[in-house]
Amino acid sequence: KKAMKTHQIAILLFSLILVEGHLNLWPLPAFETHSTSTILLSTSFQWKNESNPIDFNSLLGRALKRATREILSSKWRGIYRNDEKSDGNGMVLREIQLKVKSHSEKLDPQTSESYKLYIPNNGSFASIDADTVFGALRGIQSFIQLIELDSSNKLSIPFTPISIKDAPAFSHRGISMDTSRNYFPIADLKRIMEGMYLNKLNVFHWHIVDSQSFPLQSESLPELSAKGAYSKDQIYSKADIQGLVQFAKDRGIRVIPEIDMPGHTRSWAFSHPELITCVGSDWTVTAAEPPAGQLDPTLNDTYSLLSKLIKDVSPWFIDSVWHAGGDEVNFKCWGQSANVQKWMKDNGQTDYDVLLKKFTKTSYPMITSLGKTITVWEEMVLNHKLDLDKNVIVQVWTDPKNVKKVTELGHKTIVSSVKWYLDCGRGSFVGKGNSWCDPYKTWGAIYEEDILAELSPAQISLVLGGEVALWTEQTDPANLDRMLWPRAAAAAENLWTGMRNIKGGYAKALPRLFDMRFRLLQKGIMAEPLQPFYCAKYSC
Numbered sequence: 001k002k003a004m005k006t007h008q009i010a011i012l013l014f015s016l017i018l019v020e021g022h023l024n025l026w027p028l029p030a031f032e033t034h035s036t037s038t039i040l041l042s043t044s045f046q047w048k049n050e051s052n053p054i055d056f057n058s059l060l061g062r063a064l065k066r067a068t069r070e071i072l073s074s075k076w077r078g079i080y081r082n083d084e085k086s087d088g089n090g091m092v093l094r095e096i097q098l099k100v101k102s103h104s105e106k107l108d109p110q111t112s113e114s115y116k117l118y119i120p121n122n123g124s125f126a127s128i129d130a131d132t133v134f135g136a137l138r139g140i141q142s143f144i145q146l147i148e149l150d151s152s153n154k155l156s157i158p159f160t161p162i163s164i165k166d167a168p169a170f171s172h173r174g175i176s177m178d179t180s181r182n183y184f185p186i187a188d189l190k191r192i193m194e195g196m197y198l199n200k201l202n203v204f205h206w207h208i209v210d211s212q213s214f215p216l217q218s219e220s221l222p223e224l225s226a227k228g229a230y231s232k233d234q235i236y237s238k239a240d241i242q243g244l245v246q247f248a249k250d251r252g253i254r255v256i257p258e259i260d261m262p263g264h265t266r267s268w269a270f271s272h273p274e275l276i277t278c279v280g281s282d283w284t285v286t287a288a289e290p291p292a293g294q295l296d297p298t299l300n301d302t303y304s305l306l307s308k309l310i311k312d313v314s315p316w317f318i319d320s321v322w323h324a325g326g327d328e329v330n331f332k333c334w335g336q337s338a339n340v341q342k343w344m345k346d347n348g349q350t351d352y353d354v355l356l357k358k359f360t361k362t363s364y365p366m367i368t369s370l371g372k373t374i375t376v377w378e379e380m381v382l383n384h385k386l387d388l389d390k391n392v393i394v395q396v397w398t399d400p401k402n403v404k405k406v407t408e409l410g411h412k413t414i415v416s417s418v419k420w421y422l423d424c425g426r427g428s429f430v431g432k433g434n435s436w437c438d439p440y441k442t443w444g445a446i447y448e449e450d451i452l453a454e455l456s457p458a459q460i461s462l463v464l465g466g467e468v469a470l471w472t473e474q475t476d477p478a479n480l481d482r483m484l485w486p487r488a489a490a491a492a493e494n495l496w497t498g499m500r501n502i503k504g505g506y507a508k509a510l511p512r513l514f515d516m517r518f519r520l521l522q523k524g525i526m527a528e529p530l531q532p533f534y535c536a537k538y539s540c
Contacts, residue, residue, distance in 0.1 A: 021084020023159055025145050026516040027200055027493035028502065028509075029166035034159040037121040038088040041147060041155040043072060048125070050099040059105045060098075060133040062250055067140050071155065076148050079518050080511035080536045086158035088150070091123035093157065096143065099129045100136050107134060107249055108320050109464070113202070114167035115139035119146065121160035134252040138166065138200055145519070169498030170465030172414055174203030174256075175488055178469075180210030180267070182476040183234040190247055195485055195525050197251035199492035199516070204248055205323065205467055207258045208236065211266035211291055216259075220312035221305065227270040241316045249318070256375070257317045260325030261306070262359050263333075266293025275302050277340060278333035286333040289473070290430065294333045297359035298343040307366050314370045321393070322367050327377035329356060329384070353384045360386060378402050381409055393464065397421075403451065407459035415451040415466040420491060422470045422483055429473045443513065443530070444506035447490040450499050465495050485527035486517045511536075 023034050047054060047064045055061050115130040117139045128139035142164060150156040175196060177189070193204060208216050214228025217235045229235045245255045266287075269276035276293045283290040295302050314322070331352040334340045344350065360380070367374055375393040380386050382405055393412045396402045400417040407413055418424070418437050425440025427433065451466050468484075468491045475483045490513065493502070502509070514536055520527040531540060 021082055022508075022511055023146075023162070024078050024082070024148075024512060024515055025142060026489065026512045026519075027496035028512070029142065029164045030169075030497065030501070031165040032163065034162045035121065036084075036086050037091075037160045038086045038150070038156050038158040039091045039093050039119075039121055039123070039160050040088075040150075041071070041157055042092050042094045043155065045071075045093065046095050048095055048097045050097055054098075058103070058133075059250055060100065060103065060136055063133075063137050063140060067144055070144060071147055074144075074147060074149065074155070076519070076522065078148055078515055080514045081539065082511065084159070086160075088156070089121060091121060093119070093123065093126055095125040097125050097127045098136060099127065100133055101131045103133055105133060105249075107252065107254055109171055109254075112167075113138050113171075113200075113252065115142075115164075117142055117162070117164040117166070119143070119157055119160050119162040137197075137252045139164075141198065141200065142166065168200070168202075168496045169501065170463070170495045172203055172465030172467075173201045173492060173495035174205050174414075174465070174467035175201060175484065176205040176207060176416055176467045176469040178207040178210065178472045179215060179236075180207065181212045181472045183213065183215055183230055184472075184477055184480065186236070186240050186244055188477050188480055189244055191481070191525055192484065193244075193248050193251055193253055194523055195488070195520055195527075196253055196492075198519060198523065199489045200496050201488070201492050202253055203465075203467065204253050204255045205258060206255055207260065207323075207471075209259055209267060210264045211287070211289075211293055214267040214270070216313065218309055218312050220308050221271075223271040224268065224309070228267040238313075238316055241313075245316065245318060254319045254321075255317060256319050256321045256323055257313070258323035258325055258375075259309070260323075260327065261363065262295035262297055262356070263287075263327065263329040264325065265295050266291040268295070269293050272305065275299060275305060277337035281333065281336055286330050286336065288328045288330070292330075292333055294329065295359070296337060296339055297334075297355055297362075298337075298339050303362050303366075306363050310366050310370070314367075314372065320371065320373055321375055322370075322372035323375040323395075324364065324367060325377060326360075326380040327397070329379065353386070356384055357386055360388070364388075375414065378406060381406060381411065395467075397469070400449075400451070400453065403463065404454055404459065407455060407462045410462070412462050412464050414464050416469045417449075417451075419449050420446055420466065420468045422468055422487055423473065423475060426474050441487070443487045443490040446487055447494055447506045447509060447513075448499065449494065451494075452500065466491065481520075481526035482528035485520050485525055486513055486530065489513060489516050489520075489527075 112131040113135045115135040119126045130136040213230050214224050215235045217225040217237045225235045248255050269279045277296050278286045279293045281292050283292040286292040378396045390410050394406045395414040421437050424437035428435050452460050468488050517527045
């Protein structure tokens with residue numbers, strides 16, 4: 001009986017938390033105040049620049065045009081029960097003034113995304129102040145989320161006056177997306193970016209090729225995709241990529257390409273079999289998953305091809321960061337190569353890490369010479385003990401405790417530990433049983449993950465942020481949206497607001513995330529449900 005009573009009390013407290021009042025914003029801003037007045041928004045509202053007329057052909061101008069269309073066509077009403085009340089006062093907002101210090105459209109890891117937003121309750125003008133156009137974009141998104149239809153189907157803004165001072169806790173807030181194991185049309189990738197924009201995520205880490213397929217259509221090496229893509233229709237051309245990169249930039253999203261090497265390169269063998277080792281071998285011995293194959297680091301032709309490929313496609317990706325992969329290099333694969341065995345013997349070596357070091361020393365300058373900062377997976381410094389330049393960013397993906405190890409080495413770090421792997425929990429794709437990373441990662445676990453756990457202040461300063469990852473062995477366009485959303489949104493608030501700055505954990509966040517899921521649906525993003533609709537109306 002005592003246990004039952006305790007359980008009943010816990011349920012009651014949980015219900016009380018879920019229905020407490022909230023400002024319907026996602027992600028939660030760093031600082032906000034609001035009150036109890038509801039104003040109307042004129043359907044002829046205008047955006048005004050404090051100093052010069054707005055150039056609607058600029059990046060900011062295009063964002064304002066999109067925002068206007070979205071606001072005027074909005075059917076949004078808050079879904080989840082909100083016990084905080086706001087009453088109409090009859091005032092009408094007709095103008096939003098923007099004050100942007102720099103209209104530069106340069107987007108890089110150092111770009112400020114901070115903004116201030118003020119919405120009055122007296123019919124004067126609202127204001128968005130930002131250091132950059134990308135900060136203004138974040139402020140515009142918050143402004144849109146505060147608008148809803150009232151009972152008379154008029155555009156309204158409850159809880160005014162509203163004052164927000166906001167900036168992200170982390171500069172790197174991303175989704176890592178694999179397009180090799182299964183192909184995704186550009187329209188699908190744009191839809192991901194629409195969801196990212198809504199959630200203030202700013203990095204699309206594009207794992208564009210892997211062992212299964214090579215959909216990247218190089219103009220200098222067209223045979224790679226001609227023979228390595230699944231079909232002639234399942235490729236990404238220069239025009240596709242440049243268009244997607246601009247689409248992303250218009251939403252404040254950086255696109256970081258990853259060409260994984262020297263492992264995960266079996267698809268290169270469809271066109272260049274002479275450069276790939278252990279093709280056709282037993283993948284359970286020579287690779288992490290089928291099919292097996294790695295670049296041969298002993299051949300000059302390997303580096304000639306790499307140089308040609310990188311020089312060709314690098315300009316299509318305007319970001320200053322390039323992901324060079326480096327995960328799951330399997331020395332047993334190299335051990336099956338006569339070329340590699342000869343090189344090891346000729347050079348008096350038995351340690352394959354020496355060969356891996358040769359590969360990085362030869363190939364990485366091809367990337368840095370083009371003005372790119374390199375990112376690698378954690379194994380390069382933790383497993384293989386390579387002494388890489390401290391400018392190299394290291395991405396942690398296995399044990400979260402490796403964040404501490406990587407930052408102890410002095411490297412800037414991106415966290416996408418297995419706890420943020422969205423593909424887990426679906427079992428093995430090559431037989432019975434579980435996958436290596438089961439169980440399923442719930443949105444609550446993602447939301448409450450502390451990526452700074454057990455780090456010193458000096459180490460914390462090296463953590464750039466994090467990414468949720470979607471590896472697509474069991475994902476294709478049919479289930480893409482529900483695999484990503486709304487769990488990626490949970491990571492978005494963790495990274496924008498900072499888990500350590502959030503009070504109340506996932507229980508308090510649920511009402512806002514429930515509504516964010518419906519915002520995604522209104523944009524045509526088929527995010528999976530969080531609860532029965534009953535819970536939104538009456539609490540559960």
